[in-house]
Structures are given as C-alpha cells and as structure tokens.
Amino acid sequence: MSSTRDIDALIDLMAKLPGLGPRSARRAVLHLIRKRALLMTPLADQMQNVASSARECVNCGNIGTADLCDICTSNKRANGQICVVEDVADLWAMERSGVFKGRYHVLGGTLSALDAVGPEDLRIPRLADRIDDEDVTEIILALNATVDGQTTAHYIADQLEHRVTLTSLAQGVPIGGELDYLDDGTISAALNARKPI
Amino acid sequence: MEWRDTGILLSTRKHGETSAILEVFTPERGRHAGVLRGATSRKLAPVLQPGAQLDIAWRARLEDHLGSFTVEPLRSRAHAAMADRLILSGLNAVTALLLFCLPEREAHPALYRDTETLLDLLDRQDIWPLAYLRWELSLLEELGFGLDLRACAVTGSTEGLVHVSPRTGRAVSAAGAGDWADRLLPLPPVLLGAGSAEDAEVAAALGTTGHFLTHHIAAEMLHKPLPVARGRFVDALSRRARRK
Numbered sequence: 001m002s003s004t005r006d007i008d009a010l011i012d013l014m015a016k017l018p019g020l021g022p023r024s025a026r027r028a029v030l031h032l033i034r035k036r037a038l039l040m041t042p043l044a045d046q047m048q049n050v051a052s053s054a055r056e057c058v059n060c061g062n063i064g065t066a067d068l069c070d071i072c073t074s075n076k077r078a079n080g081q082i083c084v085v086e087d088v089a090d091l092w093a094m095e096r097s098g099v100f101k102g103r104y105h106v107l108g109g110t111l112s113a114l115d116a117v118g119p120e121d122l123r124i125p126r127l128a129d130r131i132d133d134e135d136v137t138e139i140i141l142a143l144n145a146t147v148d149g150q151t152t153a154h155y156i157a158d159q160l161e162h163r164v165t166l167t168s169l170a171q172g173v174p175i176g177g178e179l180d181y182l183d184d185g186t187i188s189a190a191l192n193a194r195k196p197i
Numbered sequence: 198m199e200w201r202d203t204g205i206l207l208s209t210r211k212h213g214e215t216s217a218i219l220e221v222f223t224p225e226r227g228r229h230a231g232v233l234r235g236a237t238s239r240k241l242a243p244v245l246q247p248g249a250q251l252d253i254a255w256r257a258r259l260e261d262h263l264g265s266f267t268v269e270p271l272r273s274r275a276h277a278a279m280a281d282r283l284i285l286s287g288l289n290a291v292t293a294l295l296l297f298c299l300p301e302r303e304a305h306p307a308l309y310r311d312t313e314t315l316l317d318l319l320d321r322q323d324i325w326p327l328a329y330l331r332w333e334l335s336l337l338e339e340l341g342f343g344l345d346l347r348a349c350a351v352t353g354s355t356e357g358l359v360h361v362s363p364r365t366g367r368a369v370s371a372a373g374a375g376d377w378a379d380r381l382l383p384l385p386p387v388l389l390g391a392g393s394a395e396d397a398e399v400a401a402a403l404g405t406t407g408h409f410l411t412h413h414i415a416a417e418m419l420h421k422p423l424p425v426a427r428g429r430f431v432d433a434l435s436r437r438a439r440r441k
Contacts, residue, residue, distance in 0.1 A: 018214060113293045113426040114208050147247050147275050151289055154282035155429075171279075183243045185276030192280070 007033070059130070061106030061123050063088050077103045080137035082130060084156065086110055086144060094142065102140075105130065110148040111155055124156060131164050141168040145189075198264070199256040202226060203271065205312060206249040207292045209236065217245065219266055220296060221253055224309040228299040231255050231266035241268075246275035247292045248316050277319040283437055284319055286430040287329050291315065293424035294333075298340060298414055308339040326399045326434055330387065333406045342366060342413045344406075346389055349373045359384050361405055363412070382408055396438035403431050 007029060014025035032040040056062070057069035064070065071077050081102030085091050091104050107122045130136060139160060143149035157166050172190030173182065182190075204223035212218045217236035222228055231253075236245055250271040257264030278284040291312065299305065315332040318325055337343050344366040348355045351373030360369040360381035374381055385402045386392030407423070415421055 113289060113424050114210065114296070118425065145243075145279070147279070147285065147289065150279045151285055154285060158282070183270065183273055185246070185273035186243060188276045189279075 059126075060104050061088070061108055062091055062104060071103055077101065078134060080135060081140060082127070082134070082136050082138070083140045083142050084127065085142050086149065086152075090142065090144075100140075103134070107143075107152065110143065110146075110152040112148050119155060119159075122152070124159060127156070128160060128163075131160065136164055138165040138167060141166065143168070145169075145171050198258070198260050198262075199254065200226065201252070201254045204229075204251055204253050205309075205316065206245060206247055206251055207296050208247060209245050211237070218263070219245070219268070221251065221266075222295055222299070222309060222312065223253065224306045225304050226255075227303040227305055227309075228295065228301050229255065230301065231257075231264045233266045233268060241270075244270035244273050246273065248274035248278070248288050248319070250274065250313075274316050274319055281322055283430070283433045284322055284325055286426065286433045287325060288316070288319065289426035290424070290430040291329070291332070293426035294336065294410075297418075297421075297424050298336060298410075305339050308335055311335040326396060327387065327394045329430075330399050330402050330406070333403065333410075334388075337366075337406060337409055337414075340414055342409050344368075344388070344409070346384065358389065361388075363408055366409060396434055396441065400431055400435045400438055403434070407431065 011022065011025045011029050014020055014028055015022045017025070020028065032043065050065070053065040054063060055065070055067065057064055057072055058067050059072045060069060062069040062071060079102045081100075082105050083094060083100055083102060084105045084107060085094065086107055086109060088106055091106055094100050094104070105123065105127050107124070107127075109117050109122055111117055111119065111122070127139075131139075139156075141153040141156060143153045153168055160166060170193055172186065172193050173179065179187065202223040202225055204221040204226075207220045207222055207228065210218045210220075212232060215237050216232055216234045218230055219233050219236070220228060220230045233241075233245075235241060245268075250273075252269040252271055254267045255264050256267075275288065278288040295312065299308075311332050315328050318328050321328075334344065344361060346358065346361070346368040348368065349358060349370035349372075350362055350365060350367035352370055354370050354372070357370040357372060358368040359371050360374050360378060361367070361384045362369055363380070363382050368384055369377075369381055371378070382405045383401055384405065385398045387394045387398045388402045388405065392398055407427070410427075411423055415423055
C-alpha cells in the first residue's frame, strides 16, 4: 500500500475546487501539511462544522447555518425592498458593496430553455408570497445582463405586475471602464440610459 | 481539419471553469458545435450572447471531433432585444427553434440568410412579429413542410382561402371546406401576405405554423415537445394584442 495514498486522495479532492488544478492542489496540500497545527487542523474542524450546519435560508435562499439567515432575521433590513439575485454569489457581491440595505431573494438560477430550467425550478412562487408577508413595496431585479438573466427578469415582471414597484439595475459603462474597450451592446445600453449631468 | 466562416451564435454552455461549448449557425456548415477556450473571460463573455454575429474558425484533428473554435465578435444583437420582453422572447424562440429543428452540420444557406435578416430587425419592434412569422414559414419550407397557400386544394380556386389542411399544409377555401371546416386550421390573411398584420392576427398565424412544427417536425423527433421559448413568445404576442 502506498504511504501517500491519503495525501494523493486529498490532492485529488482539492483539485476539484474552482480555480485549482492538480499542480496548485498539490501546492496547497503541501502548504497545509507544513502548517498542520496552525492551518490544517482548524481548517478541517471548520469544514466539518460547516458541512454539518450549512443550509439554505427557507425564506430567501441565502446560505447560512440556521433556517433563517441573518439578513432575514434582522429588522433593520425590513425596509420594504427585496433585491432579486440569481445566485448566492451575487448576493455576496451586493453585500460587499454595502449599498443595499434591504433584503434579498435568491432565485437559484435563471430560466433556460436549453437547460430545461422552468419557472417551477426557481423560487419565484416564494417571492410572490413574500410581497404580502413582508409588506414589500419594491422589488429590485438584479439579474445578470445576459439573455437568460433578462428573460427571467421579464418573466418575474409579468408575474408581479401591478402588485409592487418593479425596478432593475442600470446597464452601461463600468466604473473605471474605457469606452474603447467596451463591446457595442454595452455602449448602446449606456447611451440609451444616459442622464442629464 | 479546419474551416473559417461567419455565423450566428445560438447557445453557450459552460464547459469547465473557463471554457464553453458554443453552438453556431453558419451558412456553409449549418448548426455546428465546438469548444471555445477562455469563453468566460471579461473580454469575451459579454459578446457571447445568443444572436451575436461571429467570425468563427474551427479546428479539429478529425472531422468527427467536436473541435475547438476561435471567434471574433462582429456585432452583438442581444442588447437590442433585452429591453423589450416580446423581442427578447422572440430572440429566444429563434435560437431555440434552430437548435431544436436543425440537424448538425447540414448547410441551410437560404434559412441562414433569412435568420440573419430577421435578427438584424430586432430593433424594429413594430414589424418584428410579422418578420418572425415569415421566418417560421421559411423554416418549415427549408425542412420540407412548407405550406402551399396558392390555391384551394379542393376546388383549385385562388379566392376565399380561409383554411389550411392540417395534414398537407395546403390552403382550403370556405366553399371547398364544406363539413370539414371545423377540422381545418385557420388561414389568417397575414399568411397570404394580406391584411393589417396586427399582433392578434400574427399570433393566430403562429398557431397554424405551430401545428406543423408540432405535428410534423417534432413528431419526427420522437414527439419531443417544441421549445418552451416559442410558446412564451406566442404568449407574449397574444398578451400584447389583448392590451392594444
């Protein structure tokens, strides 16, 4: 039996993580072994903890360690606004900015005819329920500016029309962006959304 | 093996962390798939939206292989559709139907030209539904199920054509239909190039073309259901017609 079998198995598992390949996984494992007490054991303990406690918030679909996430339980976030995002990664991106003070709703994907994702596969019915449950006045559709993302946004807008104010994120030139490097679709969207200065 | 051509992007499916499998529609090679490395990059991802016009180079060791693409964006079209739910659902219907109906690697130059023309009209919301209807008729024609609406299949008359035979796709006049009228499909004037081409009429015509897509083309594919994207477009068009 090989004496490195367990280590090889760990490298194989690490190599399956996003952003890591076999070589970088080997480097990461070697680093962990060298920092066993400082890094590897606490990491293993924490992974064990999260593996047993991580779950989706039953209200919004965010990931946390309780049935209701911190955002849904916080009264300060109940300002009548819900920001609809495709994925938990998008929610985290919005939270990083620190600008939005309302609550979120994670759809868990977008409508896609190609991947056979229909409305019933997303958390759209729950979003409709939340409008009444939480006295929502505005739904902000923060979905990706892709064909699938905007198709989903229009579908939700159709479903919730007349019940609540619906808004979507602006599209245009990113901060620090140079016009010369933008694609024609972005320039077109930016020009259509121009505003007085 | 390699070729270079211009084409329309039909779909992008993520493949690994940074690559994607693209399906494109080209005039000489029809619907063709290939891997594009670096497709999720900040430079490429925004332009890899369905409907985009691309300059495509394909390379593989053997003809049968999936092969890899290198692409250069020529023009983006999705931005013209994104703001309007009807047009966006129409764009989805076009790409979904092409993916559904066309066999891989079979050239359809005439249909390609029609598709290019249709997609170039995405910013013309007023005439787009009619253009879509014409394109769907071309699609049926290209796949061998074209409608013959020149004369009545029963009487030979070119006047009073109001029905379409669901079996043969030929026009039938009111006089020729007789007792069979309730079993025939409607023939809205817009299908004959007449009438005002209002949304309601175009939606009715799409009901007729939808019958042939479902019962002839989808039936040949083990009765797979038509792409839901087409149904959503027809629903959106019907809804707009009711609002007018």
